[in-house]
Amino acid sequence: MFTGIIQKIAELKEIRFFDKSVEMLIGCENFKTPLQIGDSLAINGVCLTVTEIETNSFKVQVSPETLSRTNLGGLEAGQLLNLERACRADSFLNGHIVQGHIDSLAEILNVDAIEDYFRIHIQAPAKLSRYLVEKASIAIDGISLTVNKVESGTSNFEVMIIPHTWEQTIAHAYHPGTQVNIEIDIFAKYVEKLLHPPKLNKPETLWVVG
Known part of the structure; x- marks a missing residue:
């Protein structure tokens, strides 16, 4: 779950198109608590999973269903992205409850x-x-x-x-x-x-x- 309070602006370093899916390499300096593989992140409001971590960057994979409902498939390298980590159960709900499931x-x-x-x-x-x-x-x-x-x-x-x-x-x-x-x-x-x-x-x- 997320709150809609953007924590960082990240840069899309690379986007690789496959048959029906996409892999994105996103440049981002570390958070106070470093990212781990399997973490959930909202990228332009889309809940995605960190699949690989590199120096000051990480990768996520985007499914066909997500591509059909979001703007992620139309992005190009160099574009900026909104980024928010999943909130903790004991954190402040400063915005509102956001699932990361785009309508x-x-x-x-x-x-x-x-x-x-x-x-x-x-x-x-x-x-x-x-x-x-x-x-x-x-x-x-x-x-x-x-x-x-x-x-x-x-x-x-x-x-x-x-x-x-x-x-x-x-x-x-x-x-x-x-x-x-x-x-x-x-x-x-x-x-x-x-x-x-x-x-x-x-x-x-x-x-x-x-």
């Missing part, structure tokens, strides 16, 4: 500077519009943000980014057309499932006559 890609429509702050307009897929609630939490490329406004009748919404977050994440590279990973608040999906459970096929009854 879909969304597109940056516009970025407006308002003094030192930045208002970002985003278009999500229509299927996610029912989860977009004003003042609710949402993760954009792993960044815990608040939905400031939802445009009525659309799947467009706005978030506001403070100067610190702008400088300490890849948000400063956003521009119209940028594809970002979004993760909806997990509690919204659980509530929907509980209120509207799917209809299950009625199992066939087997009669045994003796």
Whole structure:
């Protein structure tokens, strides 16, 4: 589990494409507690596993399912990445509960500077519009943000980014057309499932006559 508070900006050193998967070499100076093989990291909000460690860098593997839902497959060497380590059970929950399971890609429509702050307009897929609630939490490329406004009748919404977050994440590279990973608040999906459970096929009854 993660909290959506980005800890480092890392650089994609190399990306290797296989038939249906990807391996990424990511450059990153050590954390206070060194990484270990098997550790979970959120990279642009995507939960991935450290598979190999080199000097000031590490490798992760990306599955076909993850590539189909995220922006990782469209990255190039040299691009910057948001990085967050998995949180401990006794750590502060400074953002909100983020699983690292991306729901879909969304597109940056516009970025407006308002003094030192930045208002970002985003278009999500229509299927996610029912989860977009004003003042609710949402993760954009792993960044815990608040939905400031939802445009009525659309799947467009706005978030506001403070100067610190702008400088300490890849948000400063956003521009119209940028594809970002979004993760909806997990509690919204659980509530929907509980209120509207799917209809299950009625199992066939087997009669045994003796």
